Amino acid sequence: MxxxxxxxxxxxxxxxVSVTTVSHVLNDVSYARISSKTRxxxxxxxxxxxxxxxxxxxALRTQRSGMLGFISEEIATTPxxxxxxxxxxxTARRRGYHLMIINTSSKAxxxxxxxxxxxxxxxxxxxxxxxTMYHRRLALPDNLNGVPAILVDSEDTNQSISSVIPDEAGxxxxxxMTLIDAGHQRIGMINNTDDVPATHSRLxxxxxxxxxxxxxxxxxxxxxxxxxxxxxxxxxxRLLTRKDRPTAIFCYNDRMAMGTYRAASELGLNIxxxxxxxxxxxxxxxxxxxxxxxxxVSLPHYEMGAWAAENLIDAxxxxxxxxxxxxxxxxxxxxxxxxxSVAAPAR
Amino acid sequence: MxxxxxxxxxxxxxxxVSVTTVSHVLNDVSYARISSKTRxxxxxxxxxxxxxxxxxxxALRTQRSGMLGFISEEIATTPxxxxxxxxxxxTARRRGYHLMIINTSSKAxxxxxxxxxxxxxxxxxxxxxxxTMYHRRLALPDNLNGVPAILVDSEDTNQSISSVIPDEAGxxxxxxMTLIDAGHQRIGMINNTDDVPATHSRLxxxxxxxxxxxxxxxxxxxxxxxxxxxxxxxxxxRLLTRKDRPTAIFCYNDRMAMGTYRAASELGLNIxxxxxxxxxxxxxxxxxxxxxxxxxVSLPHYEMGAWAAENLIDAxxxxxxxxxxxxxxxxxxxxxxxxxSVAAPAR
DNA sequence: CTGAAAGCGCTAACAA
DNA sequence: TTGTTAGCGCTTTCAG
Numbered sequence: 028m029x030x031x032x033x034x035x036x037x038x039x040x041x042x043x044v045s046v047t048t049v050s051h052v053l054n055d056v057s058y059a060r061i062s063s064k065t066r067x068x069x070x071x072x073x074x075x076x077x078x079x080x081x082x083x084x085x086a087l088r089t090q091r092s093g094m095l096g097f098i099s100e101e102i103a104t105t106p107x108x109x110x111x112x113x114x115x116x117x118t119a120r121r122r123g124y125h126l127m128i129i130n131t132s133s134k135a136x137x138x139x140x141x142x143x144x145x146x147x148x149x150x151x152x153x154x155x156x157x158x159t160m161y162h163r164r165l166a167l168p169d170n171l172n173g174v175p176a177i178l179v180d181s182e183d184t185n186q187s188i189s190s191v192i193p194d195e196a197g198x199x200x201x202x203x204m205t206l207i208d209a210g211h212q213r214i215g216m217i218n219n220t221d222d223v224p225a226t227h228s229r230l231x232x233x234x235x236x237x238x239x240x241x242x243x244x245x246x247x248x249x250x251x252x253x254x255x256x257x258x259x260x261x262x263x264x265r266l267l268t269r270k271d272r273p274t275a276i277f278c279y280n281d282r283m284a285m286g287t288y289r290a291a292s293e294l295g296l297n298i299x300x301x302x303x304x305x306x307x308x309x310x311x312x313x314x315x316x317x318x319x320x321x322x323x324v325s326l327p328h329y330e331m332g333a334w335a336a337e338n339l340i341d342a343x344x345x346x347x348x349x350x351x352x353x354x355x356x357x358x359x360x361x362x363x364x365x366x367x368s369v370a371a372p373a374r
Numbered sequence: 375m376x377x378x379x380x381x382x383x384x385x386x387x388x389x390x391v392s393v394t395t396v397s398h399v400l401n402d403v404s405y406a407r408i409s410s411k412t413r414x415x416x417x418x419x420x421x422x423x424x425x426x427x428x429x430x431x432x433a434l435r436t437q438r439s440g441m442l443g444f445i446s447e448e449i450a451t452t453p454x455x456x457x458x459x460x461x462x463x464x465t466a467r468r469r470g471y472h473l474m475i476i477n478t479s480s481k482a483x484x485x486x487x488x489x490x491x492x493x494x495x496x497x498x499x500x501x502x503x504x505x506t507m508y509h510r511r512l513a514l515p516d517n518l519n520g521v522p523a524i525l526v527d528s529e530d531t532n533q534s535i536s537s538v539i540p541d542e543a544g545x546x547x548x549x550x551m552t553l554i555d556a557g558h559q560r561i562g563m564i565n566n567t568d569d570v571p572a573t574h575s576r577l578x579x580x581x582x583x584x585x586x587x588x589x590x591x592x593x594x595x596x597x598x599x600x601x602x603x604x605x606x607x608x609x610x611x612r613l614l615t616r617k618d619r620p621t622a623i624f625c626y627n628d629r630m631a632m633g634t635y636r637a638a639s640e641l642g643l644n645i646x647x648x649x650x651x652x653x654x655x656x657x658x659x660x661x662x663x664x665x666x667x668x669x670x671v672s673l674p675h676y677e678m679g680a681w682a683a684e685n686l687i688d689a690x691x692x693x694x695x696x697x698x699x700x701x702x703x704x705x706x707x708x709x710x711x712x713x714x715s716v717a718a719p720a721r
Numbered sequence: 722c723t724g725a726a727a728g729c730g731c732t733a734a735c736a737a
Numbered sequence: 738t739t740g741t742t743a744g745c746g747c748t749t750t751c752a753g
């Protein structure tokens with residue numbers, strides 16, 4: 028609508044008051060005692076002129092830029108990063124903040140991580156969000172010290188930075204329970220070979236859930252491979268060619284489930300009639316498009332991003348003390364997404 | 375390393391000169407004539423103190439924030455958006471700029487688009503990149519007027535904003551050629567039903583390539599459906615159950631190709647022995663993981679992001695006139711990615 | 722109740 | 738060849 032920027036003094040002029048007054052009323056300064064008549068005059072003038080304070084000047088003066096630094100690993104490879112960004116961006120915007128994005132790699136050196144953070148700090152961000160590609164434990168560079176920061180989808184090895192992570196165990200439990208509830212007794216698991224928290228906690232939850240249900244856990248019903256489609260295929264082949272093959276398989280992730288689908292198809296096994304399968308991750312491109320659509324566990328990416336932004340902002344505004352939450356990561360739910368790959372076992 | 379911010383006057387003090395001099399040497403101001411001795415003194419002092427100019431103050435003074443606004447549609451749903459962001463972010467960073475991200479939807483109202491742009495402008499960005507989810511023609515809100523801006527992956531209906539788009543026709547031609555080169559004569563196409571540029575240009579290229587190769591184009595060998603997996607499945611079923619079925623199919627995108635795989639599998643047709651297929655998009659999650667891996671055409675997302683950032687920055691810095699390029703979109707190559715879904719037809 | 726004025730950290734005329 | 742100084746647009750202390 029306008030092209031020439033309206034400054035605070037234009038508003039002051041129009042309202043016939045000083046800039047101080049304008050600033051006070053527009054910022055709702057608590058100790059300012061201003062007649063409601065003046066308040067109205069100022070507000071109307073501001074409104075009429077379409078006044079919009081210059082964030083830069085504001086930032087320079089208040090030492091607060093309204094900008095959140097967002098470091099994301101592998102922004103490019105999965106939609107997951109996108110969901111985290113989305114969650115963070117939407118809540119940040121709702122609170123009047125913006126996101127400044129920097130990409131990094133999960134294999135980044137400490138050196139380059141430090142540089143990324145430095146770049147962000149130089150950009151005068153008020154705090155930083157560090158989002159990883161997958162749940163793990165890592166040590167963040169020391170130049171983050173003193174800066175409000177939250178780790179998304181990973182834990183800080185020295186517990187000095189608070190973080191949000193998914194409830195791996197809960198998700199795995201739900202996945203296995205849906206299989207048990209469907210009547211399965213011989214349930215296999217295809218696990219990842221990487222030494223990351225998810226590998227261990229999902230396996231543990233698998234064991235526990237089996238036991239808690241009064242079934243017996245068979246070590247040889249869990250196979251591990253590299254967590255991609257071919258790995259899932261290989262592992263599934265081994266599991267499904269046993270004489271007493273499982274009637275259901277819990278897969279470490281949707282990609283491995285995709286491999287399992289192929290193995291089943293080659294062996295002439297129909298899903299879900301002959302074999303039930305449940306995945307993990309809810310990578311929609313896969314889970315929704317496999318045939319039959321895959322029942323899986325969804326990771327709360329959006330929610331983690333939102334939680335992180337919300338709490339980071341609270342910390343920046345002094346409403347919260349991040350140090351307090353740093354001791355224990357916040358754990359968010361991993362809901363089961365039911366689709367069509369689970370059925371009762373054939374008798 | 376340091377905690378108390380070093381200002382320009384600290385450097386001036388340490389070097390025993392005035393702030394002007396410091397500013398001049400550090401910014402390589404052309405008209406400033408300063409002895410090289412002084413230059414060195416200043417540089418060393420700055421170095422020693424670890425001086426880092428405050429971008430905010432700089433920005434306030436120069437009316438240039440070093441920030442590029444990046445509006446992306448559906449950041450969350452595909453890795454494509456991520457590749458564009460990555461390309462833009464990396465080149466922006468190389469040129470000393472940062473990205474401020476805002477998410478929007480491809481179904482956004484003009485109203486909300488305007489609000490997004492306003493939010494960015496209010497954040498004092500120097501220019502804006504508007505990235506769409508898929509190639510189409512759209513009208514951007516008028517509050518973008520006067521602001522350096524580039525449309526990524528779409529064209530402006532009123533040709534006032536320059537843009538980068540993929541070479542749809544070239545990609546489709548390469549796809550069809552690889553089929554023809556393999557010896558196929560009866561080639562089918564599964565097209566999209568949406569009225570977007572890609573639908574038309576890929577079909578046109580399909581026809582042209584067939585004709586140019588001296589083959590005859592059969593209208594009934596092209597089927598169209600909604601461009602998702604189920605649509606691909608349906609269309610493929612129709613094509614493959616004809617008495618004179620095609621020996622190869624060019625699919626509108628990788629998802630439709632995925633549906634084609636399923637149809638082929640149900641009909642007992644092996645890929646690539648009995649049927650060759652090529653997709654479009656190179657959605658790695660699908661293309662790499664299908665069995666056999668899908669030969670497809672890749673969209674230059676990273677490159678478009680990089681090109682856009684580079685040219686936007688040039689425009690901001692006055693090295694380029696965007697108005698000049700606005701007349702014709704810049705077209706970037708769509709290279710064929712050869713995998714295992716194409717072979718010679720069975721005799 | 723309201724206003725004058727001093728900066729935030731930097732750049733760039735203009736002087737010297 | 739270098740230094741003085743006036744702002745960029747806003748917030749906030751301190752006086753009226």
